[in-house]
Amino acid sequence: MPNSKAVDMPEEGWEGGVMYGSTGEKQPILGQNVYAAHTYSTNSEQESVLPPPPTVLPSVAPSSPPNILVYHRRWWIMGTFSLLGIAQGAVWNCWGPISDSAKLVYGWTDGEIGMLANWGCIAFFLFAPGLMYLNADRLRLSVVLTALLIAVGTGLRCIPASTAIATILINIGQFLNGVAGIMLMAAPPLLSSTWFPPNQRTTATAISSIFNYVGTSVGYLIGPLFVSQPHLTPNSTLQHNETAVEDISGQIMRLMYVECGYCTAVFLAILIYFPSKPPTPPSLSAAMDRLDFKTGVKKLFRHGQFWLVCLAYCVPGGVIGGWTAVLDVILSPHGISQIDAGWLGFYGNIAGCAMGLLLGRFADYFAGHLRLIIVVMMLCATGAMTWFTIMLYGALPLTQVSLYVSFILTMVSVNASVPLFLELVMETTYPIEEAVSAGVITWANNLFALIFLLVPLLPKVGVTWMNWAALGAVASSIPLLCIFRENYRRLHLDTGAGTVTHDDSKHVINDSSVIEERKPLLNAA
Template sequence: MGAAESTEGEREPLLVPAQPATNTTSTQPVFSRVYGRRWFVLTMFSLLGFMQGLVWNTWGPIQNSAKHVFEFSSTDIAILVLWGPVGYLPWLLFMWLMDKKGLRASLLLSAFFMVLGAALRSVPLKDLYYRRWMIHGGQLLNGLAGPTVMSAAPLLSTTWFAPDQRATATAIASLISYLGSACAFLIGPLAVPAPNDTEKLGNVIYWNQNHIGNRIQFVLYTEFGMIAALFVAVLFYFPSRPPIPPSVAAASQRLSYRSSICRLLSNMRFLMIALAYSVPTGVAAGWAGVLDMILTPAKVSQVDAGWIGFWSIVGGCVFGVAMARFADYIRGMLKLILVLMFAGASLAATWFTLTCLTRLTHLPSTKATLYTSCILVGIFINSSVPIFLELFIETVYPVPEGITCGVVTFLSNLFTGLLLFCLTFYFTELSWLNWCLTGSCIFSLLLLLLFRESYDRLYLDVFVSV
């Protein structure tokens, strides 16, 4: 339970073939066990992911209120969102910590960054200049928790869950952070009044700035309290691994940190599937961040755009968990599931893109068609995340799960940053973003069709354990 570095003896396989007894050809069975506490561990990790996503998306839904209270500019709001991908830059450090000292140490450090960042944002300074710097610093610290929250789900599921529950656990742990960012679209506007709720005295409009500021402060205090409680819970109980591993794969020895990086960068099959994951998910993240700007020419309000984004994320989470559960029942079908998902994503993205070009295509552009096509894009792409993560682990086993997923999530954030960087130069007409989304889905579908799947970890669990 401690965060001290593990010894060489502790890193040896926990499950090894038994030595044959004298004058007999039989062998002792290999024992494995699952513990009920695995659901508590999964819940704690998922709640931290939820809060990290919620804090990351705090300011976007209440940007108008924040501008009036803290004198934020549009650039400030954009940078507050950008601190999430920026916080992912030291991902190699977190992957090394996860590999050398286990999930507990890495998660404790991430939770500490989250609680410190939430505390900085909550300090009620009167000087707005220093208050803005405190808020930016808090958002950056929250972003530093991203590498562990976004990458450690397969490591947790392999360490604690049996083979027939791994995909489900990965889906829950990896998608809850998306749900947190989606809930920010509801919590922010419900808790913080918009600045157009004003009082008219004669011909002068007075912004009720104190009330708006108090409500924002209430949200910040509440988020800080929830994160602090989770940090204390993780500090007192969050073991890196169970006493007895749940499967042969969980107990097997993995490659070293340096060997893992070299293996990943030289594995063409891994690079192919990594691009199939990172390009569409990275483009979709940047596209969703400016969805209200994309839908404005189609006469869709900011409120409706927010609801579209919310339901696409929620739908992706629900559908992703359902498909992961299906993958647990019918193992060895990850590629087929992803092919079907991205065939649907390609069709939905093409439908949405052509609908937005109604002057050229003459397709009916109604709120219902925009809602349906846009939400379907989010559902298919977001729900593919846990399936991809499981396929990565199967493809490059015995590379440690945290290192593998750290590489691919870094690539996804890289493509998001590149898209947003291009957006600073081409922001007057945004139909090119829709074509980028459609092209990324088709590109991923082609790579998936060419990809040759393998299930090395599954083979170890099914045949070696037998």
């Protein structure tokens, strides 16, 4: 063929070569049970990445090892999924930052404001079994349905109606958004393992999970920007009250229209192009079959180390998630307005997201040290949360700088740990399906958030306890992590660094075959 080039391969330890297919794309041709160390393609569509030689997987490997390729289109997949995460997070956190205005317009109580955020937790308990159908083959269907639910939910909130009807429509919309959150919280590890090579997996998980928190930050920002703080006094005239309610009601509707338009645009982008998986897997572990759902669930529930890391993630994650959803309610008794609380939440979440992305990349460079990084972050979170709590209750002077610094440090430490926790769980539970493991820890995360947000519905409970509960939840993860024994099964399989067991069979990894320096074998014209 005219566009092909002959490539000289090393004589010893290699078989096969590289040729052009009929479409002009390069496809590696591999000899049986022999892997090339690393090949590069200048094709704009894909990069070829092959694991180190040789890995023998007699019980589950195919008779001929799979092609291992990485496609540039993975960044479109990651980008659209991240935009969807922003949409879901912003809609979920829509009402907390404007709670004072919503109370004025709709006559809601603090408990009803908390319930709007709590629909996500309730939806998860009702629809979590649907995660059994989430795998690499059904990723497109799951993501398209998720985007549709968010678009429909935000559309319902835009329907003009009386206060009573509008309250019902808003609750239905929040419920649909909560159902969508199930997949968005469980899918990031599956998406990263399906589309990304081992040296980018933690980074990919960080991006796809962290941008949901970016959406929460957007909710803190755009709510107070669109909806003004009510300034009604007991001596205000009735006419002044009615005018203020009408103005703020119009501002809330404009916010609903903007969020609906954004969510609809993201839905259309995903509908146009979002394949379930690439034509060829990006790693050896991605090419391997996972345990079926029933077997995976049985093994997971008997996995003691999984439950240690699950509790270490879910207790602080769920409680802090519920705590931030009602931040304005918590800070209002201390004279902090909803606008200030909104900016506080925005900066805290944005800083946490930025640190999460940096930590994800850092963890990819220093693979095998996830537990140590997480322990350090949770120690920082405990110290910052202690400072924040005792400052609010008079033990330390309450200043704006101290309030911002302590809250931002808390959110940085907690939010940045989320993708690391997810990857640590995936490594610990491999070869159980990623969606099963992620689904269980997401279920547990929502359980603790649900409990936290249901307590304010009890009479005469107040909000004083919330900061102390958040502090205790963060601190509880440290002893659990200290007794947890980390195991990087999936990473060892992809890098050839050890022996991995799968049921009663052994995956034999040849330590001496690991190539420390990989150089391009191909320079295409």
